[in-house]
Amino acid sequence: EARPREHKKLNQPLIAPVMHLHFRHVPILSVLQETTGRFFENQANYQCESGYQMVGSSVFICQANRPKCVPTKCPEPPLAENQLVLREVTYQVGVVQFSCKEGYVLHGSSVLKCLPSQQWNDSFPFCKVVQCPAPPYIPFGDPLTSSLHFGSTVKYICVDGFLLKGESTIRCQADGSWSLPLPECIPVECPQPEEIQNGIVDVQGLTFLSTALYTCKPGFELVGNTTILCGEDGQWLGGRPACKPIQCPRPKKILNGKYSFTNFHYGQTVRYSCDRGFQLQGEETLRCLETGEWSTEVPSCKAINCQPPQPIENGFVEGADYSYGAMVIYSCVPGFQLSGLAMQTCEESGWSSSTPACLPTDCGLHSAMQLTTFLFGTIILYTCYSGYELLGNPVLACQEDGAWNGTAPTCVSIECTLLSPPENGFLHFTENTLGSTVQYTCKPGFTLVGSNTRLCLPSRQWSNTAPYCKAVTCNSPTQLMNGNIRGENYTYGSVVYYECNPGYQLNGPTERRCQENQKWVCTLQISFSKVRNSLAEEEMGFWQ
Missing domain, CATH: 2.10.70.10 (Complement Module, domain 1)
Incomplete structure (x- = not known):
């Protein structure tokens, strides 16, 4: 501090004011020599304490700047090279403290002091990277790693049949331990399998x-x-x-028969039937088994043949054809009369009636004539019941000699002529007497033209004219675009052929046959799926 003051000796002020300096305590400065005066241009010599060096002049002159002391400077520590972190120690000049970056461990002295000789009191420490121990063991898992130092990672994998639960990797931490939590290897568990229908x-x-x-x-x-x-x-x-x-294969077709079906799945049945005049040999119904096979062999259709008719005593049988629809005729030798039906037809169940018998002819008077005496001149008139015709003299007279003038007549049944079955048809009847009827039917593929029944009249003639069987005719087949049809006969059993014009290819069957239901049907063997697509009428029906 300096302030002007009066000069005591001159008792007058100076031209230049005198500055009076008051020395204050200067830390870290040590006064080597101080003048007795504290006036302008007085001098004071300074020196530094141990551990400090002088910066500036050591002579302090009043009105001049005083010197100052700064710490002694030592070489820079190799911080980056040794991964060191430097920190000055508070209130301790020239003293530094070393530590390491994260993940490193200090080797050497952690505190150094800079000496007045500008050298450190000890060698520099260094930092060594942290090393973790071997990775922890987890059951059913294997660690994969290439290093164990700080910051490195270990990846765990599980053995077959186990799945990793948690983070698959752990890290080596700065304190030399592995990060937690550790993963686990848990047994693989599949979800519940899906249910399936049926x-x-x-x-x-x-x-x-x-x-x-x-x-x-x-x-x-x-x-x-x-x-x-x-x-x-x-x-x-x-x-x-x-x-x-389960689906069974398509059943075999049978000759002179057919089968009906819904489908060929397990448990379903196929029912066989024969055409008229044929009889089924074998099981009528086949069932699809769970093995995918049919329950029995396919049946067959055998032409119906009746057993030879039984011979009759005192009579004979006419007819050598015993096939379905054929007829035989029974008759008796003279003196015997037939009891039963004279004509029998071979039907599906056998002959149409039981075997007749030949009984002795009774030529006596009719039971209605119960007379006790016949006087001379008595005349008897014979008549027959309806359906019978008198054979012989209808009148007898009692003669004078007590004998009748002739033999008694007989009543024989009125019979119509025997009929023949129509071509491609059948004739069904039991007898040809008055009032009896006959019935006409046709073979498959033919239709009856005329009345199907006729009656035996008293005139021994059959009523109506004889019908006939006409072949079924199919409608004209649909014309083929870009092609033509060969065949002009459209009756039952006839076949038409399809062919394409040059440059076109036929898609479908090449021929079709006229059926008894007046519909055309494919005759080539094709897959069932195609039949269902192209022949809708076959569904839920039968295959021929």
């Missing part, structure tokens, strides 16, 4: 390599794998199977 699944387990077995209910067969396997990723291997209905 099937059953038998689960043997849900862990790795466990199996599940699929089976189908009766009437269904498995499509796909019967066994699936729980894989290492927790998914079932082998795919989901399915149960489809």
Whole structure:
């Protein structure tokens, strides 16, 4: 501090004011020598304490700047090279403290002091990277790592059949320990297998390599794998199977017959029947079994033949054809009269009636004539019941010699002539007496023209004219675009052929046959699916 003051000796002010300096305590400065005066241009000598060096002049002159002391400077520590962190120690000049960056451990002295000689009192420390121990063991897992130092990671993988739960990696921390939590290897568990329609699944387990077995209910067969396997990723291997209905193959067609069906699945039936005049040999119904086979062999249709007619005593049988629709005629030798039906027809169940018999002819008077005496001249008039005709003299007279003038007549049944069956048809009757009827039918593929019944009249003639069987005719087949049809006969059993114009190819059957239902049907053997698509009338029907 300096302030002007009066000069005591001159007792007058100076031209230049005198500055009076008051020395204050200057830390870290040590006064080597101080003048007795504190006036302008007085001098004071300074020196630094141990550990400090002088910056500036050591002589302090009043009205001049005083010197100052700064810490002694030592070489820079190799911080980056040794991963060191430097921190000055508070209130301790020239003293520094070393530490390491995260993940490193200090080796050497942590505190150094800079000496007046501008050297450190000890060698520099260094930092060494932290090393973690071997990775922890986890059951059923393996660690994968290339280094164990700070910041490195370990990845865990699980053995087959186990899945990793948690983070797959852990990290080496600055304190030399591994980060937590550790992952776990838990057994693979597959979800519950899917159910399948019309099937059953038998689960043997849900862990790795466990199996599940699929089976189908009766009437269904498995499509796909019967066994699936729980894989290492927790998914079932082998795919989901399915149960489809068991289907039997298409039954064989039979000659002179047909079969009806709904479908060919398990449990369904096929019913066979024969054309008229044929009889089924074998089982009528076939059932589709769960093995995909039919329950029995396909039947056959055999032409109906009746057994030879039984011979009759005192009579004989006419007719050598015993096939379906054929007739035989019974008659008696003279003196015998037939009891029963004279004509019999071979039908599906056999002959149309029981065998007749030949009984002795009774030529006595009619039971209605119960007279006790016949006087001379008595005349008897014979008449027959309806349906019978008198054969002989209808009048007898009692003569004078007590004998009748002739033999008594007989009444014989009125019979119409025997009829023949129409061509391609059948004749059904039991007898040809007055009032009896006959019935006409036609073979498959033919239709009857005329009345189907005729009556035996008293005139011994049959009523109506004889009908005949006319072949069924199909409608003209649909014309083929870009093609033509060969065949002009459209009656039952006839075939027409389809052909394409040059440059076109036929798509479908090449020929069709006229059926008894007056419809055209394919005669080539094609797949059932195609038949269902192109012949809608065949569905829920029969195949011929």
